[in-house]
Amino acid sequence: MNYDHILIRYGEMTLKRNNRKIFVNQLHENVRAKLHDFPDIKVKANRDRMYILLNGTDPEPILEKCKDVFGISSFSLAIKADNEVDAIKEAALYALENSNAKTFKVTTKRINKDFPIGSQDLNQILGGHLLTNTEGFTVNVHEPDVEIVVEIRSEATFVTSTRIEGAGGLPVGSSGRTLLLLSGGIDSPVAGYLTMKRGVKLEVIHFHSPPFTNERAKQKVLDLVRRLTEFGHTIQVHMIPFTNLQQKIHRDIPHGYSMTVMRRMMLRISEAVAKKRDILSLTTGESLGQVASQTMESMHAINAVSAYPVLRPLIAMDKLDIIPISKQIGTYDISVLPYEDCCTIFIPNAPKTKPRLEKVEFFENQLELEEDFQEALLQMETIEITPNQVEEFQDLF
Numbered sequence: 080m081n082y083d084h085i086l087i088r089y090g091e092m093t094l095k096r097n098n099r100k101i102f103v104n105q106l107h108e109n110v111r112a113k114l115h116d117f118p119d120i121k122v123k124a125n126r127d128r129m130y131i132l133l134n135g136t137d138p139e140p141i142l143e144k145c146k147d148v149f150g151i152s153s154f155s156l157a158i159k160a161d162n163e164v165d166a167i168k169e170a171a172l173y174a175l176e177n178s179n180a181k182t183f184k185v186t187t188k189r190i191n192k193d194f195p196i197g198s199q200d201l202n203q204i205l206g207g208h209l210l211t212n213t214e215g216f217t218v219n220v221h222e223p224d225v226e227i228v229v230e231i232r233s234e235a236t237f238v239t240s241t242r243i244e245g246a247g248g249l250p251v252g253s254s255g256r257t258l259l260l261l262s263g264g265i266d267s268p269v270a271g272y273l274t275m276k277r278g279v280k281l282e283v284i285h286f287h288s289p290p291f292t293n294e295r296a297k298q299k300v301l302d303l304v305r306r307l308t309e310f311g312h313t314i315q316v317h318m319i320p321f322t323n324l325q326q327k328i329h330r331d332i333p334h335g336y337s338m339t340v341m342r343r344m345m346l347r348i349s350e351a352v353a354k355k356r357d358i359l360s361l362t363t364g365e366s367l368g369q370v371a372s373q374t375m376e377s378m379h380a381i382n383a384v385s386a387y388p389v390l391r392p393l394i395a396m397d398k399l400d401i402i403p404i405s406k407q408i409g410t411y412d413i414s415v416l417p418y419e420d421c422c423t424i425f426i427p428n429a430p431k432t433k434p435r436l437e438k439v440e441f442f443e444n445q446l447e448l449e450e451d452f453q454e455a456l457l458q459m460e461t462i463e464i465t466p467n468q469v470e471e472f473q474d475l476f
């Protein structure tokens with residue numbers, strides 16, 4: 080006898096009646112990808128539950144990994160038993176004896192109505208069996224140290240004694256893809272994480288300005304992406320050289336307006352990349368009023384270059400709410416590393432907090448930026464990041 084399974088309960092996707100199969104299949108694929116380093120396990124999915132068959136593998140590292148998979152509401156170590164009273168008794172006894180509890184309660188869920196004994200009756204039978212065959216345990220139905228849950232399903236009965244909270248959300252890949260504008264800052268990785276939580280698969284775009292930004296700044300971005308792959312497996316990162324455009328903007332646009340023009344250029348390039356990659360939205364880490372580029376007027380002037388949907392999951396969040404999430408997902412320590420970002424280098428001391436759209440357009444029209452825009456796209460370098468390795472390849476299109 081042993082805890083030989085992990086039982087996974089689905090989250091919100093149980094609401095999606097018609098699309099349920101798509102959600103379950105996506106979650107199945109994501110769990111398998113997440114656990115591909117464990118060759119002996121098997122992952123089985125059906126309409127209501129997913130099961131990991133451990134086949135002798137230590138469950139601890141697997142339980143740890145399950146915590147990062149979106150679409151899981153909770154999961155438990157489980158013992159599989161035949162749908163037959165003696166087998167269930169034995170499993171329940173094992174679960175109680177291997178807990179650190181003094182008090183317990185048995186809860187039967189008879190999903191398989193063909194099972195001949197009702198839930199209440201089976202609770203009594205199992206409770207009696209446990210009391211007779213152990214010493215030092217008592218029943219406490221209101222606040223037990225451990226709840227032995229017996230789920231009688233058509234294929235088998237699963238006995239569990241712990242319940243671990245899952246990450247919630249929807250399985251990554253079930254809500255399409257977005258292109259995340261990722262800086263080296265605190266906010267945009269959190270924005271990426273929250274978007275993934277709603278089932279969206281990420282690609283990433285990053286603007287850098289060599290030689291003003293160095294290799295370590297680039298590595299920092301890749302390290303941030305590697306953290307994000309923990310929640311969604313492979314992520315492609317598109318690196319855009321931004322130096323020429325930034326130098327021109329810096330030289331020829333009145334300083335109060337250079338930040339706005341630069342952001343507009345970022346948005347244009349991002350939209351072009353998203354279109355090429357068949358991606359239907361962009362995502363940023365913007366939060367209203369946080370800095371000059373994130374006032375209502377700035378967002379209006381910047382957003383005017385694109386009709387593309389821009390997801391801004393942090394728009395209404397305080398920095399103090401964003402930081403704990405970045406710590407929890409492990410991006411904070413990377414984000415606070417001091418390497419220069421392309422924006423910090425070229426940003427004027429006093430960017431306009433209320434840029435006027437007509438003025439922005441007027442200044443921009445004085446410049447010839449089209450060639451540099453195309454050049455930046457051509458020079459794009461794409462890097463694929465997986466949780467464990469970095470592969471580099473260029474000229475994706």
Ligand code: ATP
Nearest residue numbers: 260261262264265266267284285286363364365372
């Ligand atoms: P973050 O902490 O994400 O850097 P921030 O508070 O510093 O955000 P800004 O610097 O104004 O705010 O950037 C706003 C958003 O623009 C970022 O959240 C990110 O989505 C995008 N962005 C900024 N710089 C870059 C960059 N170099 N490459 C890609 N996207 C960027």
Ligand code: MG
Nearest residue numbers: 262263264420
């Ligand atoms: Mg920033």
